[in-house]
Amino acid sequence: MMKLNVNGADHSIEADPDTPLLYVLRDDLQMNAAKYGCGLGQCGACTVIVDGEAIFSCITPLMLLEGRKVTTLEGLGTIAKPSPIQQAFMEEQAAQCGYCIAGMMMRAQALLDRNPKPTDDDIRQTLQPHLCRCGTHMRILKAVHRAAELMQSAGKAAPKGAI
Amino acid sequence: MNSPITDVSRRSLLTGTGALIVSFSLAPSASAQAPAAVPDPTANPLTMKVHGSLSVDPYLDSWIKIDASGSVTIFSGKAELGQGISTALLQVAADELGLPMDRLTLVTADTGRTVNEGYTSGSHSMQDSGTAIRIAAAQMRDLLIASAARQLNVPVCELVVSNGTIATKDGTSVAYGALVGTTDLHVQAQPVSNFREQTALKYMNSSVPRLDIPAKVTGGAAYIQDMRLPGMLHARVVRPPSYKAVLKSLDTAAIEKMPGVVKVVRDGRFLAVVAKREFQAIKAMRALAAAAQWSETASLPDQTNLPAFVQASAAKDYKILDQHKESNPGVTRLEARFTRPYQAHGAIGPSCALAQMDKGVVTVWTHTQGVYPDRAAIAGMLRVPPAQVRCIHVPGSGCYGHNGADDAAGDAALIAVAMPGTPIRLQWMREQEHAWEPFGPAMVTEARAALDSTGKIVDWNYSVWSNTHSMRPGGPGALLAAQHMEKSIAPPPPAPLPLPEGGGDRNALPIYAFPNADVMHHFLPDMPVRVSAMRGLGAYMNVFTIESFMDELAHAAKIDPVAFRLAHLDDPRAIDCVKLAADKFGWDKRAKSANGRGTGFAFARYKNLAAYCAIAMEIEIEAETGAIRILRAVAAVDAGQAVNPDGIRNQIEGAILQSASWTLFENVSFDDTRISSIDWSTYPIMRFNSVPMQVDVHVINRPGTPFLGAGEAGQGPTAAVLANAIADATGQRLRELPLTPAKLKGAFRI
Numbered sequence: 009m010m011k012l013n014v015n016g017a018d019h020s021i022e023a024d025p026d027t028p029l030l031y032v033l034r035d036d037l038q039m040n041a042a043k044y045g046c047g048l049g050q051c052g053a054c055t056v057i058v059d060g061e062a063i064f065s066c067i068t069p070l071m072l073l074e075g076r077k078v079t080t081l082e083g084l085g086t087i088a089k090p091s092p093i094q095q096a097f098m099e100e101q102a103a104q105c106g107y108c109i110a111g112m113m114m115r116a117q118a119l120l121d122r123n124p125k126p127t128d129d130d131i132r133q134t135l136q137p138h139l140c141r142c143g144t145h146m147r148i149l150k151a152v153h154r155a156a157e158l159m160q161s162a163g164k165a166a167p168k169g170a171i
Numbered sequence: 172m173n174s175p176i177t178d179v180s181r182r183s184l185l186t187g188t189g190a191l192i193v194s195f196s197l198a199p200s201a202s203a204q205a206p207a208a209v210p211d212p213t214a215n216p217l218t219m220k221v222h223g224s225l226s227v228d229p230y231l232d233s234w235i236k237i238d239a240s241g242s243v244t245i246f247s248g249k250a251e252l253g254q255g256i257s258t259a260l261l262q263v264a265a266d267e268l269g270l271p272m273d274r275l276t277l278v279t280a281d282t283g284r285t286v287n288e289g290y291t292s293g294s295h296s297m298q299d300s301g302t303a304i305r306i307a308a309a310q311m312r313d314l315l316i317a318s319a320a321r322q323l324n325v326p327v328c329e330l331v332v333s334n335g336t337i338a339t340k341d342g343t344s345v346a347y348g349a350l351v352g353t354t355d356l357h358v359q360a361q362p363v364s365n366f367r368e369q370t371a372l373k374y375m376n377s378s379v380p381r382l383d384i385p386a387k388v389t390g391g392a393a394y395i396q397d398m399r400l401p402g403m404l405h406a407r408v409v410r411p412p413s414y415k416a417v418l419k420s421l422d423t424a425a426i427e428k429m430p431g432v433v434k435v436v437r438d439g440r441f442l443a444v445v446a447k448r449e450f451q452a453i454k455a456m457r458a459l460a461a462a463a464q465w466s467e468t469a470s471l472p473d474q475t476n477l478p479a480f481v482q483a484s485a486a487k488d489y490k491i492l493d494q495h496k497e498s499n500p501g502v503t504r505l506e507a508r509f510t511r512p513y514q515a516h517g518a519i520g521p522s523c524a525l526a527q528m529d530k531g532v533v534t535v536w537t538h539t540q541g542v543y544p545d546r547a548a549i550a551g552m553l554r555v556p557p558a559q560v561r562c563i564h565v566p567g568s569g570c571y572g573h574n575g576a577d578d579a580a581g582d583a584a585l586i587a588v589a590m591p592g593t594p595i596r597l598q599w600m601r602e603q604e605h606a607w608e609p610f611g612p613a614m615v616t617e618a619r620a621a622l623d624s625t626g627k628i629v630d631w632n633y634s635v636w637s638n639t640h641s642m643r644p645g646g647p648g649a650l651l652a653a654q655h656m657e658k659s660i661a662p663p664p665p666a667p668l669p670l671p672e673g674g675g676d677r678n679a680l681p682i683y684a685f686p687n688a689d690v691m692h693h694f695l696p697d698m699p700v701r702v703s704a705m706r707g708l709g710a711y712m713n714v715f716t717i718e719s720f721m722d723e724l725a726h727a728a729k730i731d732p733v734a735f736r737l738a739h740l741d742d743p744r745a746i747d748c749v750k751l752a753a754d755k756f757g758w759d760k761r762a763k764s765a766n767g768r769g770t771g772f773a774f775a776r777y778k779n780l781a782a783y784c785a786i787a788m789e790i791e792i793e794a795e796t797g798a799i800r801i802l803r804a805v806a807a808v809d810a811g812q813a814v815n816p817d818g819i820r821n822q823i824e825g826a827i828l829q830s831a832s833w834t835l836f837e838n839v840s841f842d843d844t845r846i847s848s849i850d851w852s853t854y855p856i857m858r859f860n861s862v863p864m865q866v867d868v869h870v871i872n873r874p875g876t877p878f879l880g881a882g883e884a885g886q887g888p889t890a891a892v893l894a895n896a897i898a899d900a901t902g903q904r905l906r907e908l909p910l911t912p913a914k915l916k917g918a919f920r921i
């Protein structure tokens with residue numbers, strides 16, 4: 009039995025300690041966003057954020073995650089209350105099949121958290137580990153730029169120190 | 172047996188309505204949506220061309236059902252593959268019915284509920300299903316209006332429809348729901364429809380946001396991979412190491428004792444494990460793979476000389492064009508050979524299926540492109556009547572043609588039959604998808620042409636060598652599980668797909684007007700490498716060839732490549748499309764090639780009967796590495812009436828990026844026995860460092876004209892525009908796909 013903190017909530021997990029986080033999220037916690045794409049750290053479909061860093065959940069075993077904070081796309085917002093990056097991907101219609109999108113969004117979110125004004129080049133370099141087979145890349149880039157704008161205006165709207 | 176809850180929530184999620192769909196009975200006779208018997212063709216005045224899939228099932232209520240509460244369900248036999256079809260179909264229906272889109276619910280591809288519309292492929296969805304639904308909606312609206320006129324005792328012309336209510340001028344009104352009880356909607360469509368005026372359309376011609384995107388960007392259940400049935404167990408298959416491998420020995424005892432393992436399924440050389448947890452299934456799969464002893468046979472062609480192998484294969488020859496007219500004599504002659512390797516669909520999400528056997532009926536949830544053919548294949552494999560199998564489409568990762576989806580459905584069904592009652596979730600591993608999916612076939616083309624003294628093509632001679640481009644089910648032998656089981660079923664013999672759409676010869680007929688032309692299709696029945704339909708089929712290679720060669724000819728004639736194309740085109744819509752792309756790109760003002768920079772142009776009409784697509788492109792080649800950077804791509808597309816222009820732009824942008832990836836990077840590799848490109852490191856595709864700097868797509872909307880499929884229109888032009896831009900930048904003509912930086916580097920250094 010292991011404790012896992014996902015999107016701010018603690019869970020007790022029964023899976024074997026060598027189980028990759030991906031399967032814990034999908035099967036034990038019945039979450040959908042992190043996707044199985046390769047299980048090899050080659051495509052990015054499974055990307056989530058752990059303590060501020062984007063990681064491949066398909067090759068990160070549960071045993072490394074005790075006491076760390078996992079954030080998934082579900083933790084950013086909902087259809088009714090989308091986060092800036094979710095809003096941006098909807099505005100830009102940045103999906104075809106969308107299978108790669110959740111992973112893209114998580115790595116982009118980690119980038120925006122440490123660099124709120126990334127250049128186009130920053131975004132391209134950051135997303136290099138991610139594959140999209142539908143060829144949605146142009147819209148993904150636009151959506152990340154748009155997310156940065158939305159975060160800026162949200163930041164301005166909220167007084168400093170407010171949540 | 173009832174529809175599981177998961178299905179209901181998925182549908183309401185996809186349609187965004189939250190409306191609940193009533194569960195249903197499997198007995199076809201109990202359902203108003205059961206496909207009607209195909210009527211006597213001599214009596215059926217409806218045609219696929221004009222009436223879409225109504226020609227398959229002409230009953231209006233097979234497509235649209237309105238119940239007494241006024242809720243409206245649209246039924247399409249086509250599937251959402253990430254192309255946005257579910258949104259576009261509802262736009263069409265809402266406009267013709269005069270209803271807000273959020274009052275509609277969509278049910279797609281389900282052998283228990285929808286019409287048999289064959290495959291969702293070939294950019295046919297809007298042409299076939301969109302047209303059928305539009306006509307059914309328009310005629311149903313008119314029937315309801317006629318019925319309202321009788322009920323309210325006013326002439327039809329005094330009635331107006333809005334929001335599903337029919338009202339007189341003085342405000343008396345009656346809702347659709349109140350009319351359905353007294354209006355016979357189980358009637359056949361009439362040949363002529365009364366469509367709404369273009370100006371009255373609220374949804375068509377406008378970029379309605381896709382209904383499936385909100386769930387996809389917030390972690391909602393949106394894919395088959397996200398389906399969870401109560402009591403579901405996880406399965407993995409172990410595939411042979413190569414196509415012809417024979418299982419010599421296998422001791423499963425140790426694997427059966429592994430934690431969580433519930434069953435090891437063995438049927439001939441079909442092997443699978445079923446476990447309680449997904450990662451337990453994966454560990455057991457690895458152990459099972461390690462325990463299996465195989466003997467293998469070398470059966471694959473020599474990859475280093477693939478084009479020679481293709482051209483030397485036994486062929487059935489089809490002369491598909493033989494046209495001779497008076498012309499000027501040819502003074503300049505050119506000829507060239509082009510080649511394409513096997514290429515992979517490479518879905519980001521490996522194939523997945525769920526299956527459950529209950530009371531003798533196997534229900535399979537699958538991301539197949541064709542629920543009816545898949546059902547027939549699975550039933551054939553299980554040796555049961557089709558009525559004992561039900562296939563329900565659930566969206567998966569984008570597929571781009573016939574990938575592992577049908578095979579995974581067959582796998583899941585075979586495992587489910589071995590464990591009656593238990594829902595099985597089967598997911599392929601990355602290596603399995605890469606090694607076992609049916610690839611896009613290797614191809615060779617040869618083109619010869621003669622120019623007269625004015626720079627016009629007077630003679631054109633073209634040959635294409637190719638396997639079939641469809642080994643879809645078909646019979647049960649199309650499924651890997653059926654091939655591998657003890658009572659093995661061989662794949663059906665391949666056949667060329669008929670023209671005008673064609674397979675290997677798709678787009679092999681030139682769209683340009685040439686006085687003399689002959690075109691030969693060398694159809695190759697032997698398939699040492701597993702192949703089938705991949706986005707665009709032969710059009711990708713044929714357009715790559717024709718549009719590369721047109722550039723070579725323009726160069727030889729010393730005529731601008733765009734002007735050269737225009738001089739050989741006589742279809743006004745083709746001309747408009749070429750001109751628009753050239754104009755938006757600024758073709759006439761473009762910089763001369765210098766310092767590794769170059770520009771190119773290409774055009775095609777997909778299948779010579781679907782959407783038109785022209786692309787202009789500017790590239791830059793890095794001198795030291797040979798790496799190709801797409802600086803700018805500008806496309807023009809004419810898809811007839813553009814139901815959702817942004818949806819079309821999205822498809823064409825995607826086609827440009829995907830085809831650029833095929834064209835610049837992709838090549839299935841193998842030794843004499845095994846496929847060796849089995850993941851993303853051995854089968855590299857485009858990553859962000861090769862993504863274009865800018866892509867603009869301009870949609871030519873032609874309201875009132877038929878929908879033309881656009882989903883595959885960009886594949887061929889992209890390949891050629893890249894080759895043409897590379898030739899402009901370097902003076903080097905590359906004719907062997909993929910146009911890798913490695914090939915180019917040598918060429919560029921000279």
Ligand code: FES
Nearest residue numbers: 045046049052066
């Ligand atoms: S699934 Fe984790 S990187 Fe591909």
Ligand code: FES
Nearest residue numbers: 106108140141142
């Ligand atoms: S949108 Fe389909 S893989 Fe990216």
